Amino acid sequence: MQWITILKKELLEDWRNFKWIWVPLVFIIICIMDPLSTYYLPQILESVGGMPEGAVIEAPKMGPPEAIMLSLQEVSMLGLLVIVAISMAVIAGERKSGVAELVLVKPVSYFTYISAKWAAKLLLVFIAYLIGMLISWYYVNLLFGDLSVAQFTGLFLFYFIWLIFVVSLTIFYNTVVKIPGLVLTLTIVTIMAMSAINQIFSYRMPWFPNSISEHISGMLAEGTIPNELWGASAVTLGLSILLMVASNFILKTKEMAD
């Protein structure tokens, strides 16, 4: 099947670019950095020295949910940047170099082309995020206390919906412009604007995509999945689908290379 062929080509390319090695490694670092350094803060400060005599450093007391949310916060900053950076050229780069023309001159539909690339990037992001969060979960269990399987699975899957949206948004901008750096800028600016809107209107729009992580910490605190989380997830997924359909139409109307 064509779709599988393009997916395989994409996965092979990512493998040859070392993406399948470095992206998971970077996600492991991003995910475990904060919980570890929070836990070891007293020891780290002590070994650095320069503290006044008799100063007692208390490690911030944290429950397992707060500790794993630290990982999620890092994923939402550095992780997001990495995700956008690895997918900023999936279509834009190929349009610039003319590879897209070579593929699309064959009877390959635009949707096959876009969605196969989308799936390939999402698979890479999923695996990297899964490995990073699993290791973070291991450390949280070890250092801060038990976090149940149900809590972890809920947090992991609901936040992945937000990551799906980020990948879809990047793909969308890939079809709008063909300079990878511009794709990165536009995506990050859009996400920042959305988060500003979310902060201003959060009480009126509890279902806004950016509020997913807020609702997740609510879920961890209360032990039940709040309705707002379902709502926000549905809206986020819907927007992702809309973005994919829109990219299909936009790519059709654009000329391929200069």
Add this chain to the structure above:
Amino acid sequence: MMLAPLIFIQFLLIVVAIIALLKTEQTNGPKAMWAVIIIFIGFIGPVLFFILGRRQY
């Protein structure tokens, strides 16, 4: 010490980046510069190299 895995992973990332640097024929800018960036700028260095250093497009 529990921080050992973190240091090990950073080291692994640097090794992979150096291998990639040696295997890449053309980089954006001199290879020596990228070697310095990869080795000395924490884990951000290798990431910068993987994203910007390799001329793929």
